[in-house]
Amino acid sequence: MSQEDINAEVILDHYRNPHNHGRLANPTFSITEYNPVCGDTVHMEILASNGEISDIRFVGTGCSISQGSASFLTDLVKGKSIPGVMELTPGVYLRELGLNLGPAREKCALLSLNAVRKAISGNSQK
Amino acid sequence: MKSVELIKQDFPILGRTFNGHGMVYLDNAATTQKPLAVIEAISDYYENYNSNVHRGVYRLSEESTDRYEKSRENIASFVSSETAGLVFVRNATEALNLLAYSLGHRLKRGDIILLSEMEHHSNIVPWQFLMEKGVKLDYVKMTSDYTLDRDDYANKLKKKPKIVSITQASNVLGTINPVKEMATEAHEAGSTFIVDGAQSVPHMPVDFHAIGCDFLVFSGHKMLGPMGIGCLAGNLESLESMDPFLGGGDMIREVQYERATWNDVPYKFEAGTPNVAGAIGLSAAANYLRDLGMEEVRGHEKTLMKKTLDLSRDVEDLVSFGPPDPEMRGGVFSFNIGNLPFFKLNDKLEENDVVISGTVHPHDLAASLDSFGIMIRSGHHCAMPLMGRLDVAATSRASYYVYNSLEDVKNLFAHLNEARKVFAR
Numbered sequence: 001m002s003q004e005d006i007n008a009e010v011i012l013d014h015y016r017n018p019h020n021h022g023r024l025a026n027p028t029f030s031i032t033e034y035n036p037v038c039g040d041t042v043h044m045e046i047l048a049s050n051g052e053i054s055d056i057r058f059v060g061t062g063c064s065i066s067q068g069s070a071s072f073l074t075d076l077v078k079g080k081s082i083p084g085v086m087e088l089t090p091g092v093y094l095r096e097l098g099l100n101l102g103p104a105r106e107k108c109a110l111l112s113l114n115a116v117r118k119a120i121s122g123n124s125q126k
Numbered sequence: 127m128k129s130v131e132l133i134k135q136d137f138p139i140l141g142r143t144f145n146g147h148g149m150v151y152l153d154n155a156a157t158t159q160k161p162l163a164v165i166e167a168i169s170d171y172y173e174n175y176n177s178n179v180h181r182g183v184y185r186l187s188e189e190s191t192d193r194y195e196k197s198r199e200n201i202a203s204f205v206s207s208e209t210a211g212l213v214f215v216r217n218a219t220e221a222l223n224l225l226a227y228s229l230g231h232r233l234k235r236g237d238i239i240l241l242s243e244m245e246h247h248s249n250i251v252p253w254q255f256l257m258e259k260g261v262k263l264d265y266v267k268m269t270s271d272y273t274l275d276r277d278d279y280a281n282k283l284k285k286k287p288k289i290v291s292i293t294q295a296s297n298v299l300g301t302i303n304p305v306k307e308m309a310t311e312a313h314e315a316g317s318t319f320i321v322d323g324a325q326s327v328p329h330m331p332v333d334f335h336a337i338g339c340d341f342l343v344f345s346g347h348k349m350l351g352p353m354g355i356g357c358l359a360g361n362l363e364s365l366e367s368m369d370p371f372l373g374g375g376d377m378i379r380e381v382q383y384e385r386a387t388w389n390d391v392p393y394k395f396e397a398g399t400p401n402v403a404g405a406i407g408l409s410a411a412a413n414y415l416r417d418l419g420m421e422e423v424r425g426h427e428k429t430l431m432k433k434t435l436d437l438s439r440d441v442e443d444l445v446s447f448g449p450p451d452p453e454m455r456g457g458v459f460s461f462n463i464g465n466l467p468f469f470k471l472n473d474k475l476e477e478n479d480v481v482i483s484g485t486v487h488p489h490d491l492a493a494s495l496d497s498f499g500i501m502i503r504s505g506h507h508c509a510m511p512l513m514g515r516l517d518v519a520a521t522s523r524a525s526y527y528v529y530n531s532l533e534d535v536k537n538l539f540a541h542l543n544e545a546r547k548v549f550a551r
Binding site for chain 2: 012015016032034036037038039040041043059060061062063064065066105108
């Protein structure tokens with residue numbers, strides 16, 4: 001099994017048993033992002049305190065990559081400082097995921113990251 | 127019709143393999159593969175006849191013009207329309223934009239354009255441009271068996287729409303609409319009737335005069351021809367009365383600094399150097415299809431659809447969208463494994479856990495089939511309003527053509543379960 005296959009299994013596992021799924025009582029930021037091409041949707045809720053993401057939850061609908069990636073992302077950013085999350089660019093994040101994706105499916109993988117970056121940079125409504 | 131095995135041999139691309147699997151191409155509603163005869167017709171033009179049309183007096187230019195005009199004649203005869211009423215455009219989308227622009231000139235605030243709930247974006251968005259001047263859009267409703275509601279159509283015609291534009295075959299549902307009867311009713315109401323033939327002209331006999339429509343549009347690349355060439359077939363009188371769409375060379379009779387007069391139909395609508403090689407390639411495609419016989423093409427797709435509907439009954443949780451009767455549908459099969467409703471935040475926020483429903487997302491299904499060399503489409507198929515009407519976020523779609531075999535259909539269904547094992551949630 002190649003490293004890529006293992007990474008794919010990890011994301012599938014996130015898809016089947018997502019981490020941080022659900023909602024928060026009093027989120028600092030919340031955002032819904034939608035990919036009109038396939039209908040993939042994620043709704044992220046973020047609790048920020050002392051300049052870091054102290055909690056994060058998500059709900060959504062979509063393919064294994066979009067939903068698996070959203071779960072993977074919540075693990076990755078929980079406890080990180082807000083500037084630290086902003087350093088997580090799409091390129092860096094795709095390397096973290098380590099999947100062999102074409103351009104169409106990269107969009108699925110990046111849906112949740114784009115949502116989080118948009119939310120914490122203030123481009124969203126509470 | 128000659129055997130599918132022999133037909134496959136005419137298409138060089140079908141010899142490709144993917145992960146060691148033969149190519150099973152099931153995305154023909156998006157575009158079709160090209161037979162060698164079409165590829166060679168295009169190379170032959172560039173190798174031996176390339177020069178601009180309708181301009182030079184030298185022999186090469188005359189030969190080029192001759193081939194371009196013979197292609198027009200051949201394609202017009204393929205759909206039984208008049209040669210002078212056949213305008214070359216880039217694709218069906220451009221033809222519909224041309225019609226929306228040129229017919230739209232005459233419309234006034236409050237005028238109605240009647241479309242249907244199952245239209246492709248290309249038969250919705252160009253008409254939406256006219257809403258700026260106060261034109262209203264109305265949509266014929268769909269019944270629960272995925273056909274157009276004829277009573278609703280009759281009622282909406284009572285409002286005297288200026289234009290009715292309807293697809294002959296849906297690219298999502300496969301539904302074949304009775305455009306001949308609908309054209310008659312539209313004319314009785316005084317409406318101009320347009321047929322979107324993008325999914326019908328490639329797959330069944332289509333006769334412009336027998337339908338009795340005012341305009342018929344179709345794309346070359348969906349009928350074995352090259353990309354970038356399509357047709358608007360119209361009745362001469364209508365075309366002559368219409369304003370041009372694009373301005374430039376070839377479409378004029380005389381130009382002064384302040385004004386210009388227009389060339390005759392069809393040239394009035396063909397501004398700039400046309401896609402000559404495209405027209406010649408499309409003409410070769412029309413010959414290829416004519417040799418197979420369009421009745422036979424339609425019959426072949428019906429056989430494939432019957433098999434598809436049979437096999438689909440054995441797939442647990444399979445939901446499909448389209449008329450159950452193969453007589454009423456083209457070779458398009460849209461389906462999902464499990465339900466895939468639109469995202470509704472309030473529903474989702476009530477849930478604490480992921481609901482396990484056994485759904486396989488179309489993206490995952492398409493990716494899984496791709497690993498076996500089976501190519502299907504997943505998404506909204508350029509029909510987002512219809513997806514909303516069906517309350518699905520996306521569907522998977524297999525669509526057939528002349529080079530698809532019963533084996534291809536069996537292959538598709540044989541691998542659905544692999545996808546389910548891995549991706550169902």
